[in-house]
Amino acid sequence: MELEAIPGVGAKTAASLAELEDPERALREGDVAALASAPGVTPGRAARIARAAIRATHDDPGGFLGTDRAREIYREVCALLQARAVTDYAASRLETFYPSARRSRIEEAREMASDALEREPTEAVLAALSDVEPVTEPGDVRVRERCLATTDAERYSAAREAFRELSVEVVEDARGLAELARGYATVVALDEKFAGVDVEGDVRVRPDAFDEPVEIVPERPLAFFSRNRDRLRAAVAVHRQSDLDAPCDLDALASGLDRLDADGAVAGDDELDRLEDALDDLDDAVAAAEDLASARLKDAIAEQDVTIEGSDLLSLVERGAGADSLLSRELADEYDDAVTAAREHLVETLNLDDAEGEVAARAFPDEPTFPVSHEADVVARLREDLQSAMDRRAGERKRELANDLADMREDAETLVRRALELDVELAIARFAADYDCTMADFLWDDEEQAANARGADAAPDVAITGGRSPLLDEPPERIDPVDYEIAGVRLLSGVNSGGKTSTLDLVAAVVVLAHMGLPVPADSVSLRRFDGVHYHAKTQGTLDAGAFESTVRGFADLATGADGGLVLVDELESITEPGASAKIIAGILEALAERDATGVFVSHLADEIRETAGYDVPVDGIEATGLVDGELQVERSPVPEHLARSTPELIVEKLADEAADGAREPDANADSGGGTSDASGTTGASADGGADATDFYERLLAKFE
Structure with a gap:
């Protein structure tokens, strides 16, 4: 699909959409989340772009909603659907459903809606959906403890492009490689000529690096899964609670996610945890071991009765010896015990293995000192050994986990998409359940021609049985069902507050929803395909000359160019004087009838209009059965060919x-003389x-x- 061919998409927006991994798929499927991830595209803009792309696919010129009130009806029914969505994605995605005159679009949407009606919106599924969000890209990933090395300038450029997460260095020989190894935990040599070179440090020769990117940068796939960990877990839960087909092994994905921290590190590895804890606790453990050894030695000195003969003291002074020499001679065993305790404490506290323990033992010297102090260079070496071991272990586990998860990325994205699309379907299903909806039966153009050929048996343009207007401010169960058939252009009469406007709203909502391809709130509905809906709401008060002229111009356009549209008008007589209104409405009805249009005009001037019109205008009536305690009792379904009182x-x-x-x-108090009097003398x-x-x-x- 040519992006700039989509209505409303200019060069700048097209360039943003082109940055998406698969913009054609996103446009084709109405994936507003993917579209909204393009630079500078908001969710609302994404929904409009998706709608425009759908229109372009079906060669739909738009304009189905011909008036402000028609557009209001669409927004209201759309809001009712969105109110039943759990995720923001579903609310935006529902905006891609719009009323269309194109049969191909209507049938495409009807197919999805029919599938939606088979869904069961259980509480467990809805609860799982509450944590589902569209996946996001992790952003820039930077790995600082690993680098690539090569002697070739061309390979250097290719590596910088292929591995943006890593530093890439140019070296001349093995010596340059060794220097890098002293500054990085791991060096990956890209040149085969380094194979077999003995270099101290973690140096790996991988001339196949470009073919095995996961092995070189496992952080790349892991960043995606760690960034979207909670979203993926929620999508797994949705699939387990619903009847959705999973695109991958849910247990394998869940297991992989459990092994991953939110920051992309590997979780659940005991050896890695041990090394990390040892590094974190090293300084405190060394200090504690020093204190332990010094305390023991101090106690030993306090308890020791040391006698120094004069000749011994003179000899020590002449040699420049101090207290350390005295300790070595008199308290050698006690010092050894204190240092042994320090070493054991350090090894046990840090849970060091044998090799690490040997290094740790050298942290406290064999030569006596007081107070006991550690060898800083030995502790630094131990820290380096622990860090290197941890980096190697983390790298190994990252590569293992990355290899397990990397091939699941596309399926994981599909998993989330299906969960979000399920929310769209469940919103439709919940709306349909609340209003006892059904799928409308369309009388398509060829079928309509065949039906109308039967003359008197011609099918009505709209036939609603048990319709329940979703636009009423009432709970669905309290809405009175309405039956109404519309054929051609007719008047609708009835008492004030009897339900004429709500009947027009019902017809408009049913026709709009049906042309959106969605279920309609009725026991059954059959209708022809309309090219548009033109709903003129009741005008508040008489119009001035300019507004009146504009209104009449609008009806002129409607009467001369609205083939195939549905016209709904509510009390047009309010625009001017009643006598003139009747004549104007009669003229509009005549023009529409001549074009075989479909319309309903609500009016209190039915008699006057019929007298003025040049043909027998059909009149339906919403009949009031009486007044009870000042309240109208109304039969809500219009009675055909009946002028309501x-x-x-x-x-x-x-x-x-x-x-x-x-x-x-x-x-009872009256006498033969006639009237009665009350206490005041007033005659009744x-x-x-x-x-x-x-x-x-x-x-x-x-x-x-």
Whole structure:
């Protein structure tokens, strides 16, 4: 895929994406995490790039959401899906699903969504997902205790390029190699001519270094696994708790991760731990051994009764001898015991092996001194020996572990990707479960033509059974299901607060989700493929002349160029005076009907519109069954070909019924003279007055017929 061919991707962004290991795969699979790892690309930008790449793949021009309200519907349903994602990756990845008019894209997304509905979002899986994040590159790895050496300038350049983690040095001969060995724990000679050369230190001749990079720089693969250790462990847990197919041996990967520290060092090796502890404790152990020996010798001196004859003292003075000579002569055995105790303490404290113990024994001299002090050069040698042994051991274990893990890197990345993609599927599955969703049945263009050829039996453009609007601010279980069929352009009537707008929202949400390829909140849905959704929300208040003109221009464009789109309009009459509104709406309906468009116009002016329109406009009604304690009782599913009664009509009908009931019930206190009086002398309503009220209400009610 040509990166700059993707809409919205310029030369700078294309250059950033080109730095990815496999940008084509990331774009093809909508891998927003990989795209967001490109320099300067944010997660939001990555989602937009992935969406644009998908559009380019399907030759999708976009623009399906034709109005602000349509875009709001998309954002709201997308937010509901994202709220059910566990990982940030899944939330971003869900933004790559968008409503499309292209059959190929819809079917591609439907295939994934159908698979998602088979998933079981258990608590164990969701808990494991909470620790999964996209893998990241470890950054620059620098190894300072090892270097490469060569006599060849060309090989030097190649080594610097191939092994950026190591220093590369040019040497002339074995002497130069030996000098390097004194400054590095390990020297890797790249020239075969050094084979068999005896050089002190850890010098390895590896002319095959370029073919075995893991052997030379095991830190390279280990850095990736240590940097992503927790992410990989979480992905392993997700695979174990779910039915995902693992791309590698999970036990082998988990075992390798257990042998690795967060800083890339090898963990769980007793010998390596011993050497590290010995190095860390060396200075303290030497000091403690000195104190032990000095204390023992001091006690021995305090208890010793030493007598020095004059001639002996004179001889010692003449020879320039001091107390050490006296100790050597009089307390030789006690000094030996004290030094032996110091040596044993040092060996035991540091847990030294036999060879190391021999070096440690020389840390305390055989010649008596007081206080007892260590030989600094011997302790320095012991430190060097321990450090070299630790470096060699660490190198061996790193190479072993790196060889075990290096071939698993690609599978490990796939393991994490699959876990993250599972979260995407589970978010879809959880949304579908919450709203009892199903996959919509599309009537594709060729099938639609065949169905419409049947005339009266033509399939509706949209047929929703048991629809539950996810946009209502209600728990899913409290949402009343709605059945509604839409064929052509029609009016939707009904009482205030009866559910007309929420019905439009339901239709919009169903059509948008279906064209995203995702499950829809209904028992069943069938629909034709639309080229776009144009949802015009209710205008708040009458528009001024300029805004009114702009609105009419918009409908002109819609009526003359919106073939194949779904038009939803909520109370367009609010834009101007009711009489003019009815005429404008009638004209829009006529233009849309002539183009065989699909649309629903919510209006309280159904009668006026039908009288003005040049054709028989179908009217559906959301019928209120009555008023109970001041609350409307509504049948939420629109009744086809039915003009619903208005709220004022229901109220007048209620008043008429109450007045009629009052007229039929004579007052218990009434006498033959007519009215009754209360304590204040006020005359109450008579039966005749009740009859007059009934006549009044019935006269008003007749106006609605």
